[in-house]
Amino acid sequence: MAGNEPGGFVPLDELTGPRPTLAVETAVPAAVPIEITVKERYDTLAQAGTSNLCCAPQAIYTPDQLDGIPQWVLDLSSGCGAPLGAIDLRPGQAVADFGCGAGLDLILAARRVGPGGRVIGIDGSLSMVRTARRAAKETGHTNIDVRVGDIRRPPLRPSSVDVLLSNCVLGMFPDKAQVLEAISEALRPGGYAVISDVVYLDEVPEGAVTTGEADADDYARCVVGMTTDQYREMVVSAGFDHVDIRDDGSVAYRDGARVTSATIVAYRGQPPETPCC
Ligand SMILES: C[S@@+](CC[C@H](N)C(=O)[O-])C[C@H]1O[C@@H](n2cnc3c(N)ncnc32)[C@H](O)[C@@H]1O
Numbered sequence: 001m002a003g004n005e006p007g008g009f010v011p012l013d014e015l016t017g018p019r020p021t022l023a024v025e026t027a028v029p030a031a032v033p034i035e036i037t038v039k040e041r042y043d044t045l046a047q048a049g050t051s052n053l054c055c056a057p058q059a060i061y062t063p064d065q066l067d068g069i070p071q072w073v074l075d076l077s078s079g080c081g082a083p084l085g086a087i088d089l090r091p092g093q094a095v096a097d098f099g100c101g102a103g104l105d106l107i108l109a110a111r112r113v114g115p116g117g118r119v120i121g122i123d124g125s126l127s128m129v130r131t132a133r134r135a136a137k138e139t140g141h142t143n144i145d146v147r148v149g150d151i152r153r154p155p156l157r158p159s160s161v162d163v164l165l166s167n168c169v170l171g172m173f174p175d176k177a178q179v180l181e182a183i184s185e186a187l188r189p190g191g192y193a194v195i196s197d198v199v200y201l202d203e204v205p206e207g208a209v210t211t212g213e214a215d216a217d218d219y220a221r222c223v224v225g226m227t228t229d230q231y232r233e234m235v236v237s238a239g240f241d242h243v244d245i246r247d248d249g250s251v252a253y254r255d256g257a258r259v260t261s262a263t264i265v266a267y268r269g270q271p272p273e274t275p276c277c
Contacts, residue, residue, distance in 0.1 A: 035172070037216040038172050038220045039124040042123075042220075043127045047127050049076060051254065052254050053220060053255075054221065055078070055168075073135045074104070076101065076131060077101060078102075079104070079168045081197065081248050081261040081262070082167075082196065082263075083166070083167050083194040083195065083196045083263055084194075086194055086196075086246060086265065089109060089117075093113045093163055094113075095109045095117065095118070095165060096154075096156060097164075098164065098169055100128070100132050100146065101132065102128060103121060106135070106141075110139075110141040118143055118145070119143055120144075120146075122154050123148065125148075152178045152182050156186045162188060163194065164193040165193075165194055165195075166179075166196070166197075168196060169197075171224060172219045172220065174214075184239055184268055189268055190270075192265055192267045192271070194264070195263065196264075197231070197262060198262075199247075200225050200227045221253070221257075223259060228262055235264055235266045238266075240267060241270060242270060245262055245264045248263055
């Protein structure tokens with residue numbers, strides 16, 4: 001043994017001899033968190049250039065709103081409501097879109113805040129971010145800045161935006177409160193969030209749970225939901241001071257399913273005297 005050799009050297013035959021057999025790790029590999037699987041699924045869609053998830057924008061926006069949007073942006077959009085249809089953006093405002101996808105809402109917002117305003121898109125998929133950057137460039141909007149990031153820890157300064165958009169994104173997170181916290185932190189006092197998501201009008205159907213048993217498919221389709229009342233309670237518990245919720249009715253998914261969409265406007269601080277919506 002090494003300790004028996006003069007000077008503590010390990011004899012050569014011990015170094016070159018057969019290695020001891022190591023116990024083979026038989027444990028099941030750790031499960032990939034749902035959020036990672038979901039993000040990868042959107043990355044694949046962005047690379048394919050077309051979405052089969054959530055809603056075609058023609059099902060949720062008016063032809064006027066979609067005028068001038070490149071077809072390839074429409075093909076990849078995966079929203080489930082029209083948050084920008086619910087609010088009045090003003091020139092000069094700073095807007096962020098959490099989970100901006102291919103960039104449709106970024107373009108719609110940029111048109112309204114004008115060259116003096118600023119629109120920041122954040123998405124976890126690098127391929128989606130590339131697509132949204134291309135969309136901004138092709139439509140000539142130099143006031144759009146798209147960043148890769150996880151919206152639970154967004155690359156944004158706290159209290160830096162006036163309006164925070166999110167279209168069909170919170171439904172994908174098992175821990176929605178964490179996203180709401182990040183949304184609240186990004187908003188300046190007096191700012192507000194406008195969030196479109198899928199909800200259930202009455203009870204949550206059996207099997208559609210918000211944590212635990214749902215799989216990545218359910219989350220990717222944003223239908224792991226809550227009732228409108230549960231959604232409102234969750235937003236109020238996240239510390240918003242005033243919450244309005246609007247039922248946008250039934251919308252058609254790309255795969256033919258029909259779901260109910262709601263748009264939530266949640267204020268940090270008191271609503272402005274001239275209401276936003
Ligand atoms: C249902 S799509 C909605 C996209 C866009 N809002 C729209 O209306 O077309 C959800 C988006 O959230 C992004 N996403 C998923 N997980 C994310 C995360 N952890 N952080 C940021 N974005 C994420 C996906 O890449 C995808 O673009």
